[in-house]
Amino acid sequence: MHGGHSSAQAFMNDYDHHSEDDDDDKTTTDREDKASTELSPGWAAWQRLVPRLALFVCAGAISFYIILQLANLLLSIDLPHTLQDVQAIAVQLDTMTTTGSWQDYFAVVIVFAVIYLWQQGFSMPGSVLLNLLSGHLYGVVAGSLWTSYLTALGSTLAYFLGWLVGTPAMEMSWIKRRADAMREQMDKEKKSTGLFWWLLFARLFPFSPYWFINLASPLLGIPVLPFFWSTFLGSLPYNFVCAQAGEVLGELTSTSDILTVSLMFKLLLVSLVSLIPIIWGKAIQAKLRGWLQRGQKDDEEMELEAHQSSLGYIPVSTAVN
Structure with a gap:
């Protein structure tokens, strides 16, 4: 019985040893895969x-x-x-x-x-x-x-x-x-x-x-x-x-x-x-925008004066003078 027990114990020790080796191999493989992934x-x-x-x-x-x-x-x-x-x-x-x-x-x-x-x-x-x-x-x-x-x-x-x-x-x-x-x-x-x-x-x-x-x-x-x-x-x-x-x-x-x-x-x-x-793109754009807005304002004022003249409206400044 003691001999059988010793044999079983030796077998278990040998199995554990191989399991540790397998775990080491798996860890090494995982590291290699990780390194390969980092280089991929x-x-x-x-x-x-x-x-x-x-x-x-x-x-x-x-x-x-x-x-x-x-x-x-x-x-x-x-x-x-x-x-x-x-x-x-x-x-x-x-x-x-x-x-x-x-x-x-x-x-x-x-x-x-x-x-x-x-x-x-x-x-x-x-x-x-x-x-x-x-x-x-x-x-x-x-x-x-x-x-x-x-x-x-x-x-x-x-x-x-x-x-x-x-x-x-x-x-x-x-x-x-x-x-x-x-x-x-x-x-x-x-x-x-x-x-x-x-x-x-x-x-x-x-x-x-x-x-x-x-x-x-x-x-x-x-x-x-x-x-x-x-x-x-x-x-x-x-x-x-x-x-x-x-x-x-x-x-x-x-x-x-x-x-x-x-x-x-x-x-x-x-x-x-x-x-x-x-x-000078922004400055040029701002200048052009100012000219366009000024011209548009002048056109609107001229259109308003023409419309008022057609209605017989006399501007206040003209009436005072």
């Missing part, structure tokens, strides 16, 4: 971002290939990469638009628009070369308006693509900090002078990160219409200067002939002028 927001953002980013890159690559085929099929050209490429293409396209048929003319317009929209929509460099080409083909005024419209339309495309990539990216710390700063500034200006003027200044300022504005705007709640029109008006000065240079495209030796210190100073000056409504 960043990893979850990356897990959502990577497939969306891959889809974004694939869409850009496929559309780029289609554009290459379209340009080669309709115009027998490749996309320009250097100023010399633009100069050679400009001669060919100028011949097509001036001496060719109307089909050639519209082929040039369509291919140019598709290339420009792709470049803006996927935030790719190279707009200066296309702006030069537009100025050479359509002149300063028409070229500036055309490229500004395409800039606004392409940026709006990037605006909607921002929904694809931007949502998980906004959870990353360095992007979130920039977005929060942009949101804080936007809310402040929205209360003072309005969202449109703030967006316009951001476009006119030559050192603004256009790609970030395009991709972050939908996630910050910026409506499409003020986004579109501020982009259109804000890109006009830069596109105008490039279109001017495009008229003498054959005389340029490099893009540095366009992007000079003088040009950057002019663009900076234009952006500072756009600050007027932002800095």
